Amino acid sequence: MANYAHPPGGLPAQTELMTDRAVFTEAYAVIPHGTMRDIVTSFLPGWEKTRLWIIARPLSGFAETFAHYVMEVSPGGGTDAPEPDADAQGVLFVTGGTGTLVVDDDTHDLAPGSYAYLPPGSAWSLRATGTLRFHWIRKRWQPAAGLTPPPSFVTSDHDVAPTPMPDTDGRWSTTRFVAPDDLRHDMHVNIVTFEPGGSIPFAETHVMEHGLYVLEGKAVYRLNRDWVEVEAGDYMWLRAFCPQACVAAGPGRFRYLLYKDVNRHVPLSPPR
Template identity: 75%
Template sequence: MTDYATPPAGLPGQNVMSTDRAMFTTAYAVIPHGVQRDIVTSYLPGWHDTRLWVLARPLSGFAETFSHYIMEVADGGGSTTPEPEGDAQGVLFVVAGTGTLTVAGQDHAIAPGSYAYLPPGCDWAVKGESGPLTFHWLRKLWVPGVGLEPAAAFVTSEADGTTVEMPGTDGAWSTTRFVDPGDLRHDMHVNIVNFEPGGTIPFAETHVMEHGLYVLEGKAVYRLNRDWVEVEAGDYMWLRAFCPQSCYAGGPGRFRYLLYKDVNRHMPLRPL
């Protein structure tokens, strides 16, 4: 079974240097795992015995389309009223512990590797059972499109995702997808990007999508705008639109991250 990174929590000792790789620029942010500690957790109305790390949130002038939480639910904790915004959709990806996700009255056992898509207006609830149950929760307002309705909810797992090799890479770079990229009902994609040792993004990707990248496994050097940054399991990168990015996964093991990006919609020409 894949071992996914989780926040270290706790608090560093008084003998630990405060120097770290955390940085926030006009083009990107890096939130390394070492700063994901107890004192930066938050709590939410409607949730009990639950805390969370907020890794990304809509922020004017930076990344504006999504929020990204890591939820930590104690045994018996959770929520029956999790989402306060009726037009928000969500993706859950479980990295530790076990629990039950109830969608439209149907119970689903969830464990590391479980993945769920929850459309706007979806009736869902979650309960921790053994853990703590730790999962990523990505939220975005669904943007209507001509002739489109939101896709239906589904619950699956990484093991049942579709892994597609990037052209010409002989498997060194691949993406595990959970929805068809051509399905225009989806205006966000949350995938898993995989690199074998030595794999690379061999050009500076520069495009309109905002990105949130949580490193699930391994380490690499990642180009963000003009900088090459070392990242490893548990680190988070937040890129605004058009921030150049590339990657070299030098090994010794696989490098993998959970990736958010906004897709499949016109660029609004006035405030929504």
């Protein structure tokens, strides 16, 4: 059974040191779990008994395509009007508790590991039956000739077999909830898993923006010119072309929830 990290909330003791691993650079940010406390939570219009941590949002000159929320909904809380942007699609990934999701009149029970894709314009609502904790990643769907938005679906981390990466002897795998060649999807939200000692053995450098929330374990991660240590509950936020690599450095497996933008032409002029 998988264990999924969640922000600790609360406040550190007055005796704690202020020095931490938090950093924001021109190419990446690291938001350690210890910074995700009560004083940086927000509330949303239309959501009842709900608080959230906003850990990524579009920033000009940095990562510009997506927002990433970590949600906490108390029993009986939730919403009947979740998404204010008619062009926005979303992914929900549940890390704790239970709830009910209704999408286009279909009802789904949510539990740790549940994964839902919500296309733009879909009618959905959510209610917590226990304290429900989940990630909500939002991106505007980008139209393309001959393509329509994909349909909604609900599945689970436990029901999708990870795909081993080639030539890694199973040390590095990706749980893909969407087929990579399905061009209707212009974002992928996957789970990447490394067994102890597994690695990305080269500095990936590419156009896709990333948000990486560490669900489990620890690693040493290369971000641009720096090596940083990360562990369960930490978040890494990468702009396009930031070099990246990693080595799973703990006694157990290292897993993270990964966002990236895919499958669209590059605009040749800045947005107006």
